[in-house]
Amino acid sequence: MLKGISPALSPELLKVLCEMGHGDEIVLADAHFPGYSVNGRVVRADGVKVDTLLRAIIPLFELDSHASPLAMMAPVDGDELDPAVEQRYRQALFRGAAGPAIERIDRFAFYDRARAAFAVVMTGEVAKYGNILLKKGVTPPFAD
Numbered sequence: 001m002l003k004g005i006s007p008a009l010s011p012e013l014l015k016v017l018c019e020m021g022h023g024d025e026i027v028l029a030d031a032h033f034p035g036y037s038v039n040g041r042v043v044r045a046d047g048v049k050v051d052t053l054l055r056a057i058i059p060l061f062e063l064d065s066h067a068s069p070l071a072m073m074a075p076v077d078g079d080e081l082d083p084a085v086e087q088r089y090r091q092a093l094f095r096g097a098a099g100p101a102i103e104r105i106d107r108f109a110f111y112d113r114a115r116a117a118f119a120v121v122m123t124g125e126v127a128k129y130g131n132i133l134l135k136k137g138v139t140p141p142f143a144d
Helices: 011-019 050-057 083-094 107-116
Strands: 025-029 042-045 070-073 103-105 119-123 132-135
Touching: 011 042, 011 119, 025 050, 025 107, 050 083, 050 119, 050 132, 070 083, 070 107, 103 107, 107 132
Parallel strands: 025 119, 042 119, 070 103
Antiparallel strands: 025 132, 070 132
């Protein structure tokens, strides 16, 4: 275990986050997501909810500042979103501060982006439409 790094982040997930470059995307997928069908790099985070992972990742991960850095699935026709899911994720990411909008995209457009993503993290999240995609930005220089 390392100081200052959440135990929710496995060594494999830390490695993936470190290997990602500017503009790469990672999907934090709910337990229903077809992760293995859409991407060859899948990291398991069984039993861990997406908001827990977001809280653990965001201190280590710079969101892209030039493109929409966050995306979630839009509901299919006739279905509804639970607004508490996005609120939970926004709270985990920004702790009440303003942050960029979360773009809502069609389910199949989300799958396309997941196919092109650097990795998919399969979580224990069971909320409907509980998937979120993060686009990595440029990491600021480390101050000695």
